[in-house]
Amino acid sequence: EAGVAQSPRYKIIEKRQSVAFWCNPISGHATLYWYQQILGQGPKLLIQFQNNGVVDDSQLPKDRFSAERLKGVDSTLKIQPAKLEDSAVYLCASSPPGTAPGELFFGEGSRLTVL
Amino acid sequence: AQSVTQLDSQVPVFEEAPVELRCNYSSSVSVYLFWYVQYPNQGLQLLLKYLSGSTLVKGINGFEAEFNKSQTSFHLRKPSVHISDTAEYFCAVSKAAGNKLTFGGGTRVLVKP
Secondary structure, eight states: OOOOEEEOSEEEEOTTOOEEEEEEOOTTOOEEEEEEEOTTSOOEEEEEEETTEEEEOTTSOTTTEEEEOGGGSOEEEEESSOOGGGOEEEEEEEEOTTOOTTOOEEOOOEEEEEO | OOEEEESOSEEEEETTSOEEEOEEEEOSSOEEEEEEEEOTTSOEEEEEEEOSSOSEEEOGGGOEEEEETTTTEEEEEESSOOGGGOEEEEEEEEETTSOOEEEOOOEEEEEEO
16 A cells, blocks of 8 residues: 655755645545654654644644644645754654554655755 | 653664664553664654553564563564664654654664674
């Protein structure tokens, strides 16, 4: 089966510019996650969707980050305006109904460099 | 809130030698424990998980881990590593009654010929 698809794989922008990342989860996976992985650190959850509703966005910097999951399938994560400290890999993951918490399927990530 | 500490940031090891990656967690409630592997330029992949039952769990590629509740540890082991095991390994925890996954900082394993 097809895995979690993310694009773009790489993006370089200047600080204060905006950027958007796209994620297409595995078909049938109701739960979708966005994680931020800063170099040398473990992934940190930014936002979790159940279908098209937000379950947890407690660690999303809402003054600059936004995410949506229209129609409960694809999702977009936006950063506006970007800061230097936003340089990271943004990982999208999904999980099907009925799995234990923590059993996630990850995409390859979108690497953001902010100059 | 739960937290995860991976005690070694890097572990160099020779091919066919054993390896152990250490992971300790803290949580005031029951947890599920996971090890994920990230090969270069790839996404994370589930290696193994502990949900309940036997404290020794076996995963893919010959890896195993042992849950020790008294020591709040979940160390990962492999008796004989291959060059292809070169990757970064992440320990993670989630509440048994919740759905938020918290990762450790990762351990980079470099297998040398």
